[in-house]
Amino acid sequence: MARRNKSGSPLDDFFAVLLLFPWWVTLILGGSLWVYLAWQPSPSGFSLDKPVMIWYGLQFLKWSCFGAAFVFGVLTLKRSILFASANDIDAIRAMSWLEFETLVGEAYRRQGYVVEETGGGGADGGIDLLLRGKGQKVIVQCKQWKTFKVGVKIVREMYGIMTAERADRVIIVATGTYTQEACDFARGKPIDLIEGKALVQLIKTVKGEPESAPAATPSAASPRPQTTLSVQTQPAPACPKCGAPMVMRTTRKGANAGNTFWGCPRYPNCRGILNM
Secondary structure, three states: OOOOOOOOOHHHHHHHHHOOOOHHHHHHHHHHHHHHHHOOOOOOOOOOOHHHHHHHHHHHHHHHHHHHHHHHHHHHHHHHHHHHHOOOHHHHHOOOHHHHHHHHHHHHHOOOOEEEEOOOOHHHOOOOEEEEEOOEEEEEEEEOOOOOOEOHHHHHHHHHHHHHHOOOEEEEEEOOOEOHHHHHHHOOOOEEEEOHHHHHHHHHHHHOOOOOOOOOOOOOOOOOOOOOEOOOOOOOOEOOOOOOEOEEEEOOOOOOOOOEEEEOOOOOOOOOEEEO
16 A cells, blocks of 8 residues: 655545555456547547546546556565565564565555555654554554664553544554563553564464464353453463464453453454453
8 A cells, every 4th residue: 555645746645545446446447447448539639628638537547547556466466475474573573664564564454454554753653554444443653673672652652642643542563572661551551562472473373374372271251341452461372263362451341340351353353352
């Protein structure tokens, strides 16, 4: 998907909109226009008459669709190759920051989210990815720090941005880990802190590869309702239903409000839970 360019021209915005669609959609649209225009008489010259302007406008749209399909197809191929190469944390840490951002976006795209790559830090206020889908708006920041732990300052900033953007939750993805202060601040809030090992497990799950750890046995206690995603501060068990690495959640309503439990990150498509 194309990056947003807030200071771009209307033409830039037009091509950005085209790239929001799958390549096969723009290819079909371009082919349909090609067939339609092949049966229409072409104007003898350029003029400002309405039929002539429409004809040239459709010609422009046709070739734009073909171009968007080609660009999107190339981007899809590059993302697939990059995603396939993410076999372990060392391979992920060896990526450039742009490749890392693309990798994270592809992981969520394959889970059914519409992913918008915003360009990250600077003018976009620290938002690298914007996810839409499953009834949620989610902002994502990617931290490919090889030596530093992600501190509480960044988590606070992203929580503030989430509120300003009226998003449902925020996800921070790092190749390393988080400080205890960052984990404490995120607890009980709609914040996901995904560290390097959890990211590797998530990618393996999306690929359909077997988990490195066996699935835990679910508790016999009555299940608690699924609520907002929260922070993960201990090794995550595998979901008993789909095998995905689980995230810690906090119940925000009802008699169990304030209690924590393990929930599947694919909720609501998967409702696997483990009581703590």
